[in-house]
Amino acid sequence: MDSKNNILEAKDIKRHFQTPETTLKVLNGISLTVVKGDMVAVTGASGVGKSTLLHLLGGLDRPTSGEVRINNILLTDKTEEELADFRNKHVGFVFQSHYLLQDFSALENVMIPLLVARKSHHEARKKAELLLDFVGLSDRTSHRPTQLSGGEQQRVAVARALANEPDIVLADEPSGNLDTATGRKLHDLLFRLSQEHEMTFLIATHNNELAEMCRQQYEIVEGKIIERR
Template identity: 50%
Template sequence: MVMLKAENLHKSYGSLHVLKGISLTVNRGEIVSILGSSGAGKSTLLHILGTLDKPSSGRVWLNGQDVFQLSSSALASFRNKHIGFVFQFHYLLPEFTALENVCIPGWIAGEKKHVVEDRARSLLNMMGLGDRLHHRPARLSGGEQQRVAVARALINQPDLVLADEPTGNLDSAHALELHQLFQELKKQLQQTFVIVTHNEALARLSDRQLLIQDGQLIAHHDHQLSV
């Protein structure tokens, strides 16, 4: 079942034409990696798919909703409910505990405090962080911080998680652990991921790889997973 569809996306910043007519689909429960050199347009594409930026032309549908037809306030609400984000830099708030950092998007969405906290505890336990609930980010390792960020991305039970270089600040062992975690979340939650990465070895753990070159989608490869 197609969850995400992008059609003929173009994006320009002044005279710089970054995306040049990209179309793609992502199915529910699929892990798709986007590869390409720096400046190829990977992050720009991800930000548009996540509604953080608007295309110069083209359309994006998530669960059949033409997202850029929504008003700014409706789009912000839609994004918070349906899309989770994981970035290279974790963007955890240093004054809050791991549990509180994970809860914040749920509280913003207006859910009951205890419901959000229960779900956050469950997610952090799933991440192997059950004994780190009340640690602030400074007391967590880089890998632990990134797993907190993944739990935060999942707190509103989004349809789609977008990850922009999520292993960029991790060593190879922690990077592999994170990609294996994505696989487990796919199995347990039927979670859908689109991941921008430079790491070709880790991208091969995905269901599909999309290669972007000079703002165009030039190839994609299906991979049979062995995990």
């Protein structure tokens, strides 16, 4: 495979947690590659290590051993400060709960990562408006998170994740808190972003419908990853 197209490469990553009683070997040698524009699902039983894997892939946590590269840049030897900067510019996160800042409007929540990336206020505002329009929320920009429905909050979270045009969006149960119909709308949004805008997604999910929409499907079983499709 042409490695230039590889957005994400994980090589033999292990993540063990030391507890007072024992060593929990949650991930035990996981390798995977994600190419540009791909939409990849990671499934597996609760507690198998999906969130742990996403945190490692996005540089929120460090593996016990192994290597993670995003756009051919090795994350595993970066300092905390370098990692924070790298995440802001290159990785978008969408979690099960949106983690929007409650005291800020939808627009401001999307502007924040842009301002952190030193965009001007004017530029950040224009970009955030465009993104909210794209996720169908142009008439909700001044709403605080508590004034939005669960599905709307998740769409703001998607807009925020896309703000700095990340190389990859890592989504952890993005529709886990949504009802079936609202979840479906979110899945369609992610699918459209991948198909029409070549955005790259890696999604941890229990949702079969979402997993089936993905071009590639992996399952974590006993610390290893198995290709399902």
